[in-house]
Amino acid sequence: MSPITLWFLQASRSIRTAWLLEELNLPYTVKFFDRTPEGKAPQALKESAGNPLGKAPTIQDGDLTIYESGAITEYLCEKYDKENRLIPSNANEAARIKVQQWIHASEGTFALHGIALLYARMTMPEAVKADGKTLAEMEAKMAGNVQNDIDWLEAELKASTGRFLLGDEVTAADVMMHFTLKFCLKRELGTKGRSWPAVEKWVGDCEATEGYKRAVEKTGHKF
Numbered sequence: 083m084s085p086i087t088l089w090f091l092q093a094s095r096s097i098r099t100a101w102l103l104e105e106l107n108l109p110y111t112v113k114f115f116d117r118t119p120e121g122k123a124p125q126a127l128k129e130s131a132g133n134p135l136g137k138a139p140t141i142q143d144g145d146l147t148i149y150e151s152g153a154i155t156e157y158l159c160e161k162y163d164k165e166n167r168l169i170p171s172n173a174n175e176a177a178r179i180k181v182q183q184w185i186h187a188s189e190g191t192f193a194l195h196g197i198a199l200l201y202a203r204m205t206m207p208e209a210v211k212a213d214g215k216t217l218a219e220m221e222a223k224m225a226g227n228v229q230n231d232i233d234w235l236e237a238e239l240k241a242s243t244g245r246f247l248l249g250d251e252v253t254a255a256d257v258m259m260h261f262t263l264k265f266c267l268k269r270e271l272g273t274k275g276r277s278w279p280a281v282e283k284w285v286g287d288c289e290a291t292e293g294y295k296r297a298v299e300k301t302g303h304k305f
């Protein structure tokens with residue numbers, strides 16, 4: 083088996099892939115990169131990863147270079163999760179679709195809505211920020227989407243038969259969704275003053291798994 087290489091950017095979605103690789107018990111080497119003072123990926127990552135956008139995570143497996151954390155997740159599970167532990171098999175269609183729904187929702191819905199607030203904070207001209215209300219008004223308007231999304235997640239977690247999204251075992255749904263929620267809650271992206279007890283407990287339960295702990299130990303991931 084060719085060794086898998088993970089381009090790992092600190093404080094990023096890269097932790098999803100490290101956690102998944104740990105859950106799959108796959109050997110992998112990590113190329114570590116710290117962010118620049120502006121919070122960007124450094125030039126060395128952009129030049130070496132083979133990802134046209136210069137983003138992380140990116141993996142190489144043999145001759146294949148793969149980016150977009152959802153696509154990496156689907157690729158690794160299809161190829162190496164022979165027991166269909168992390169993405170259920172076609173024979174279990176309802177569960178398989180649920181996991182795929184979360185894989186896509188993590189980026190296409192939750193991250194889209196949460197990161198819109200971060201971009202507003204980052205790009206708002208200082209002169210406008212200085213009025214003390216324009217940014218707050220924009221954030222308040224954008225927060226509605228984030229809060230509806232997290233209400234949905236809260237309801238699904240309450241309805242789950244176990245600690246995780248699909249019961250008592252971690253699936254790719256948890257691996258993809260955990261980072262987005264952690265990020266939105268930590269940065270208060272539309273979440274300030276609100277609380278979602280089931281979501282907060284699940285974030286802790288994800289971080290208490292042996293696979294997540296090994297991924298953090300191996301990569302030094304921190305926010």
Ligand SMILES: N[C@@H](CCC(=O)N[C@@H](CS)C(=O)NCC(=O)O)C(=O)O
Nearest residue numbers: 094095122123137138139150151152
């Ligand atoms: N949709 C992509 C997003 C990749 C992405 O934006 N990664 C961020 C880290 S979380 C990055 O590399 N940022 C560095 C930069 O923009 O320079 C995925 O899910 O992998």
